[in-house]
Amino acid sequence: MTAAYALGKGLGERGHSLVYGGAKVGLMGEVARGALDAKAHVTGIIPTWLVSKEIAHDGLPDLRIVASMHERKAAMETGSDAFVALPGGFGTFEELFEMITWSQIGLHAKAIGLLNVNGFYDSLLTFIDVSVAQGFVAQEHRRLFTVASDPAALLDAIEAFVPPPLGDPSLDRRGVRPQGGTGLP
Incomplete structure (x- = not known):
């Protein structure tokens, strides 16, 4: 609290x-x-x-x-310029991942922060890092949000946020161009 x-x-x-x-x-x-x-x-x-x-x-x-x-x-x-998730339940998780997904697909380019109080999000962050390592989440998308355990540090990071470039749209989520085409419809 x-x-x-x-x-x-x-x-x-x-x-x-x-x-x-x-x-x-x-x-x-x-x-x-x-x-x-x-x-x-x-x-x-x-x-x-x-x-x-x-x-x-x-x-x-x-x-x-x-x-x-x-x-x-x-x-x-x-109405928001940035998003912050505090420890919470399924509603918080759903809202967090929706904002990350919206950023990933270009619907917004706003800062997203996790306030990781007492390591609450440590297991989730490990899960996301495993998803990156196994190719289910692109490394560039892992940078769509920032994490801090201290409110002031999180606000500093959000205020300094610059949206990362999301790379070549013709590449799949692993950064590989599909064989035989441009990857575009």
């Missing part, structure tokens, strides 16, 4: 706004509390059916209630 609050406070102190899932509980709530305490503009986006389950943050200057998770994620992507 301390790291989540520090992340939100750091965002505000650096002049950034927060766009997040709209809850006042859990890590999301702590990030929002830190950002609000630092006088950042905070926008919460929450689907109707989660308002009571996640306990929507009623103290936000901008709380948007949307119809679906798809609408929520699209609104968060559109």
